[in-house]
Amino acid sequence: MIILARLEHWREQGAISPEQQSHLASLCRGEPFSLFLELNILLYAGVLAFVAGLGWTVTTWSQQLGDVLVLAVLSTILAACFWYCFSRAPAWSLAQTPAPSAVFDYVLYLGSLIWCIELAYLENRLHVLSGQWDFYLLATAVFFFFLAYRFDNRFVLSLALSSLAGWCGLTISHWPSHQHAAYRQYSLLYCLLVGLGGALLQRRGVKAHFFGTYLNIVANVLFWAVLSGVFKREGYGVWLPALLLVCGTSLAWGLTRRQFVFVAYSAVYGYVGVSAILIRSISDFTFVLTYFVFTAVAMVVGLVLIARRFGRPA
Amino acid sequence: MRIYASASEETLRARKLLADWAGDGLLTQAQYEHLKQETVSELRTTNIFLRLILFLFTLISVGAAAALFFAVFLPHSSEQTNGIFLLICAALSYAAAELSVSQGRLYRYGIEEALAVGSVVFLCVGVQFAFFSGTPYSPKSYGFQSLIPAAGAVFSLWIWRRFGLWYAFPAAMVFAVFLPGYWTSSRSAQHVIVALLYAIGLIGVTAVRSRHHFDFGGNDYSRAEAFLWLGIYLAINLQLSSLDPRAHWWVGGTGAASEFARPFYWTTWMLTWLLPPVVLARGVWLKDRFVLAVGVIVAVLSFVSNKPYLGWPRHTWDPMLLGILLTGVALFIRRWLARGPAEFAAALPPHGYRQRTNGGSTPAPLHWAW
Numbered sequence: 001m002i003i004l005a006r007l008e009h010w011r012e013q014g015a016i017s018p019e020q021q022s023h024l025a026s027l028c029r030g031e032p033f034s035l036f037l038e039l040n041i042l043l044y045a046g047v048l049a050f051v052a053g054l055g056w057t058v059t060t061w062s063q064q065l066g067d068v069l070v071l072a073v074l075s076t077i078l079a080a081c082f083w084y085c086f087s088r089a090p091a092w093s094l095a096q097t098p099a100p101s102a103v104f105d106y107v108l109y110l111g112s113l114i115w116c117i118e119l120a121y122l123e124n125r126l127h128v129l130s131g132q133w134d135f136y137l138l139a140t141a142v143f144f145f146f147l148a149y150r151f152d153n154r155f156v157l158s159l160a161l162s163s164l165a166g167w168c169g170l171t172i173s174h175w176p177s178h179q180h181a182a183y184r185q186y187s188l189l190y191c192l193l194v195g196l197g198g199a200l201l202q203r204r205g206v207k208a209h210f211f212g213t214y215l216n217i218v219a220n221v222l223f224w225a226v227l228s229g230v231f232k233r234e235g236y237g238v239w240l241p242a243l244l245l246v247c248g249t250s251l252a253w254g255l256t257r258r259q260f261v262f263v264a265y266s267a268v269y270g271y272v273g274v275s276a277i278l279i280r281s282i283s284d285f286t287f288v289l290t291y292f293v294f295t296a297v298a299m300v301v302g303l304v305l306i307a308r309r310f311g312r313p314a
Numbered sequence: 315m316r317i318y319a320s321a322s323e324e325t326l327r328a329r330k331l332l333a334d335w336a337g338d339g340l341l342t343q344a345q346y347e348h349l350k351q352e353t354v355s356e357l358r359t360t361n362i363f364l365r366l367i368l369f370l371f372t373l374i375s376v377g378a379a380a381a382l383f384f385a386v387f388l389p390h391s392s393e394q395t396n397g398i399f400l401l402i403c404a405a406l407s408y409a410a411a412e413l414s415v416s417q418g419r420l421y422r423y424g425i426e427e428a429l430a431v432g433s434v435v436f437l438c439v440g441v442q443f444a445f446f447s448g449t450p451y452s453p454k455s456y457g458f459q460s461l462i463p464a465a466g467a468v469f470s471l472w473i474w475r476r477f478g479l480w481y482a483f484p485a486a487m488v489f490a491v492f493l494p495g496y497w498t499s500s501r502s503a504q505h506v507i508v509a510l511l512y513a514i515g516l517i518g519v520t521a522v523r524s525r526h527h528f529d530f531g532g533n534d535y536s537r538a539e540a541f542l543w544l545g546i547y548l549a550i551n552l553q554l555s556s557l558d559p560r561a562h563w564w565v566g567g568t569g570a571a572s573e574f575a576r577p578f579y580w581t582t583w584m585l586t587w588l589l590p591p592v593v594l595a596r597g598v599w600l601k602d603r604f605v606l607a608v609g610v611i612v613a614v615l616s617f618v619s620n621k622p623y624l625g626w627p628r629h630t631w632d633p634m635l636l637g638i639l640l641t642g643v644a645l646f647i648r649r650w651l652a653r654g655p656a657e658f659a660a661a662l663p664p665h666g667y668r669q670r671t672n673g674g675s676t677p678a679p680l681h682w683a684w
Contacts, residue, residue, distance in 0.1 A: 002529045006328050030601040032659040042644035050637025057630040260363035267367045289382040296375035303368050307360040
């Protein structure tokens with residue numbers, strides 16, 4: 001029975017009203033046909049292409065155009081974007097707020113990306129902070145956090161979290177020794193701070209819907225940090241329990257909250273890490289293949305059990 | 315031909331639509347719970363993340379099992395022997411895929427998909443080793459080697475029809491790209507043959523899809539038609555499908571222009587501008603999201619490849635102009651739809667959108683990133 005016949009049947013049963021049947025049947029026939037996604041993707045691609053071209057033009061022609069003209073143009077676009085956003089934005093609220101117009105989010109993206117181009121230009125041409133890129137990243141992170149929370153935009157929040165991670169990485173790269181260990185430790189510290197910050201804000205009800213973005217970024221950075229410890233040549237033993245702990249937590253979170261991306265993280269990162277430890281000193285190719293056959297089958301069986309118990313599509 | 319009963323697939327589709335409508339507030343929770351009882355299917359499904367990792371681990375286990383068999387039992391055998399055993403592996407893998415559906419009632423579960431994909435890979439490598447390894451080169455034997463991509467294309471099409479796996483269709487199209495290379499050395503002829511093969515496919519798909527307007531099969535044929543339009547466009551756009559596009563992409567396309575006869579070259583240039591409006595018009599007429607998306611993609615590709623086609627130099631501000639054009643078109647359509655035809659809507663998200671994006675105002679692709 002195709003869906004239109006089903007709707008008719010449900011209406012005759014009295015399960016849905018005639019108005020509902022008529023409306024849902026129209027939706028099935030594509031009446032009206034929504035172009036919402038297509039138009040938004042066009043706008044997004046348009047902003048990206050414009051910023052890419054602007055960055056390329058500025059890089060190539062800065063000598064001929066002169067710093068004053070380049071900075072004036074960039075600052076004008078930046079000011080126009082943020083004037084638009086601040087003048088059109090609804091009053092700030094703790095809760096999720098929809099964008100006031102169809103182009104609002106894209107003007108915000110444009111402004112955010114132009115900000116990056118302008119800072120990069122300032123440092124490359126005028127050396128304002130004498131190559132201290134980490135300060136730029138920190139300032140960008142702070143500014144993007146402000147924009148993300150003011151305008152309720154998860155994409156800008158992702159940019160803020162990435163800038164913050166970049167700041168941590170660049171700061172460590174200036175240190176003289178033991179960089180790999182420092183990267184790992186500071187990645188863990190980053191995860192702790194960002195995770196706690198995200199959780200705290202969620203508990204206080206400040207843009208609670210941002211928590212998913214925090215959690216995904218923290219989970220990925222944490223898994224990479226722990227995996228880098230597992231792949232060390234020496235002293236990796238301590239990282240195996242850490243990996244198992246993170247996998248267990250991610251799995252439990254994914255199953256209890258029905259966020260199966262965390263189940264996927266724990267399965268893939270966990271398998272890679274545990275396999276790296278178990279077969280790192282084995283040179284027998286047949287044994288390695290046997291290992292993969294049995295462990296992959298075991299993973300499939302385990303995942304099927306999880307899927308049957310928890311993993312039905314919503 | 316289809317391994318699943320159409321009633322089962324219709325039921326699953328109805329169940330998904332019910333969830334979307336309930337998420338959009340078009341049904342009350344009580345109605346949703348009641349109607350959900352009427353859309354119970356015997357097929358086993360799972361969510362996208364578990365499906366992906368089940369696919370990955372099944373592929374690892376199948377690949378490792380085959381490699382282990384060869385390492386233990388056939389360590390020093392000839393390539394022909396290996397080829398025959400690979401063909402047996404293909405048959406076993408395919409049989410396991412069939413069994414997992416008929417006995418395990420798996421539907422888009424990752425396991426049966428990985429087994430089916432594995433069987434295509436085993437078949438192609440098996441045919442290569444069993445029939446063509448160590449064959450000295452001759453034009454005739456080289457022509458026969460087209461059996462390898464032909465087998466891959468036909469078997470991928472079979473998997474697409476039998477299991478309804480959408481990605482098997484573009485896989486068949488990719489195999490078809492390699493066919494003319496075995497038959498002729500003329501680059502122009504190769505482009506024409508590929509475009510013709512896709513055009514034949516397109517005629518077949520459009521003929522069949524008219525019978526599947528509102529049923530579950532409509533989506534399969536919609537995707538197939540979109541891929542075929544894209545394939546035809548890529549086959550005729552010599553700047554995109556040239557052997558080494560990077561070599562002349564930034565310096566004005568002289569490489570591709572000299573590689574082909576002038577009439578052929580300029581005919582394809584005209585076609586790159588004729589095809590996008592045709593695809594867009596068909597997408598709008600059918601209200602087909604996939605065909606419409608391909609129409610937009612090929613239109614953008616025509617703009618991007620036009621300068622190399624004409625041999626004009628690129629400028630650093632070209633992407634800016636493209637960005638302004640895309641934004642302008644989007645805003646124009648939006649405004650026009652706001653006061654124009656009621657059968658299209660710009661501000662209304664497609665159903666299920668709010669549920670999938672937690673009601674966010676940012677477009678779905680950016681939400682789906684996290």
